Amino acid sequence: MSAQLLEGAPVADALLAETTTEIERLRSFGISPTLALIRVGEDPASLVYLAKKAAACARVGIASIDRVFPADMTERALLEALAELNNDRAVHGILVQLPLPPHLSESVVIRAIEPDKDVDGFHPLNAGRLMAGLPGFVPCTPFGIVRMLRHAGLDLAGLHAVVIGRSNIVGRPLANLLSRKQPGLNATVTLAHAQSGELSRYTRNADLVVAAVGRPNTVTGDMLKPGAIVIDVGINRIKDPTRASGHRLVGDVDFGSASTVAGWITPVPGGVGPLTVAALCRNTAAAAAGEGSPL
Numbered sequence: 001m002s003a004q005l006l007e008g009a010p011v012a013d014a015l016l017a018e019t020t021t022e023i024e025r026l027r028s029f030g031i032s033p034t035l036a037l038i039r040v041g042e043d044p045a046s047l048v049y050l051a052k053k054a055a056a057c058a059r060v061g062i063a064s065i066d067r068v069f070p071a072d073m074t075e076r077a078l079l080e081a082l083a084e085l086n087n088d089r090a091v092h093g094i095l096v097q098l099p100l101p102p103h104l105s106e107s108v109v110i111r112a113i114e115p116d117k118d119v120d121g122f123h124p125l126n127a128g129r130l131m132a133g134l135p136g137f138v139p140c141t142p143f144g145i146v147r148m149l150r151h152a153g154l155d156l157a158g159l160h161a162v163v164i165g166r167s168n169i170v171g172r173p174l175a176n177l178l179s180r181k182q183p184g185l186n187a188t189v190t191l192a193h194a195q196s197g198e199l200s201r202y203t204r205n206a207d208l209v210v211a212a213v214g215r216p217n218t219v220t221g222d223m224l225k226p227g228a229i230v231i232d233v234g235i236n237r238i239k240d241p242t243r244a245s246g247h248r249l250v251g252d253v254d255f256g257s258a259s260t261v262a263g264w265i266t267p268v269p270g271g272v273g274p275l276t277v278a279a280l281c282r283n284t285a286a287a288a289a290g291e292g293s294p295l
Contacts, residue, residue, distance in 0.1 A: 003262040006231070011144070011151045012274035015282055016060050022285045023061045033288035034063040035093040035119065035280075036085050040078065040104065041071030046097045053095070056277045062284055065091065071101050078104060079112050086114040092288040093119035095280070119283040121293070122168065130173055133180065135292035137283050142174035143293050144275025145210070145231055149184065152264065154229060156187040162202045164219070164252070165212030166193045170233055174210060182295070199223065211252035221257030230258055230265040233272050 023033055035057055037050050050066075057064040067081060085091050094117045100106055110118075115125040121137035129136030149156065161178045165171035171191060178187040190202050194213055200223040203209050211219045212233035224230065234252030251268030259265050266272055283293055 003230070003259045003265040006148055006152055006229075006264050006266045006271060008144070008148065008266070008271050008274035011148045012278035014151065015144070015147055015275070015278040016056065019062075019278070019281045019285050020060045022282075022289065026285065026288050027061075031288050032063060032090075033061070033093075033285050034065065034091050035095060035284045036065045036067060036091050038067045038069070038078075038081070038085075038094070038096045040069045040073060040097075041101050043097075043099070046099075050097055052277055053280060056281050057284070060281050060285075062281060073104075075104050075108065078109060082109070082112045086112075086117065091117065093117050093284040095120055116290075117287060119280060119287055121173070121283070127168065127173070129292070130176055137287070138177065138279075138293040138295065139169055139173045140276045140279035140283065141170050141212075141233060141272060142177050143279040143283070143295065145174060145233075145272060146177055146185070146295060147279070148231075148266075148272070148275060149229075154264065155184050156208060157185070159187050159207035160190070160205060161187040161208040161210070162190045162192055162206040163210045163212065164192045164196075164199060164203075165210075165214070165233070166191055167212065170212040171210075174212070177295070178208070203228075209253075213252050215252060216250050217252070217254040219253040219258060221254065221259075221261040224258060224261045226261055227263035228261070230262040231272065232266050232268050235268060235273065 039046055054064045085094050094113050096109055110122045113123055115123045118126055118137055121139040126136040163171050163175045175189045175191045178185055179189045192202050203223045204225055208229040210231040216236040216238055232251035232253040236250050237247050238250055240248040249269055286294055
């Protein structure tokens with residue numbers, strides 16, 4: 001068996017096209033969707049991620065505002081900056097790029113964002129809305145994964161899904177989404193993690209496996225049910241002396257062995273990655289419309 005690839009680019013393009021149409025509709029009512037991008041310090045990875053987000057915003061017609069602060073800024077100063085953006089009616093979405101410098105509390109900063117402008121979907125109120133099945137903002141990676149499954153025509157009703165990883169960014173919200181009573185979802189979900197012991201006890205009976213644990217090659221082909229859907233959220237840099245850079249990117253799934261067993265699989269890179277930024281743009285357009293994530 002050779003698995004079919006679930007590539008992120010076509011799904012991201014469709015999501016961005018949908019966002020562009022929504023932004024055109026909003027502009028006909030005099031609304032110009034605007035996203036504030038906040039960076040504290042000079043973390044190299046943050047610079048790359050924010051550049052991608054700004055480029056995606058420009059592509060669909062979202063105005064982006066860059067707010068850059070020194071790494072040694074106080075928490076009080078950051079909270080004051082957030083309060084200013086919360087009160088600015090011209091700003092519809094606020095994103096604080098993580099990680100923050102160690103002296104700043106991520107949980108305090110996230111809670112300071114107005115929930116209806118929390119387009120990352122990390123605020124506790126949005127997490128509660130998600131758990132209760134109420135409209136709100138869904139974290140971008142789970143949002144994108146659900147769209148990917150639907151784009152591929154994969155109906156999860158009655159299937160067993162195993163999500164490996166319990167973060168508030170991917171694992172927990174995705175487990176909740178997959179079990180929702182909605183078309184294409186309705187899965188029975190097991191939420192596993194690094195302390196679950198022998199993961200194959202769960203994955204060998206799973207119709208869908210999502211690996212979001214942050215450890216390279218955690219899921220191998222012998223851990224999978226033949227024909228399973230495999231979604232790899234991990235992005236890990238490992239040494240590779242055969243590459244000019246001296247390293248390469250791999251996921252949480254051993255693609256070589258898994259792709260001979262799975263029915264569908266995401267590559268790394270090129271799988272889930274493009275979806276996160278596209279979902280952020282869609283969330284921002286939804287915020288400008290006064291709505292939640294359009295699942």
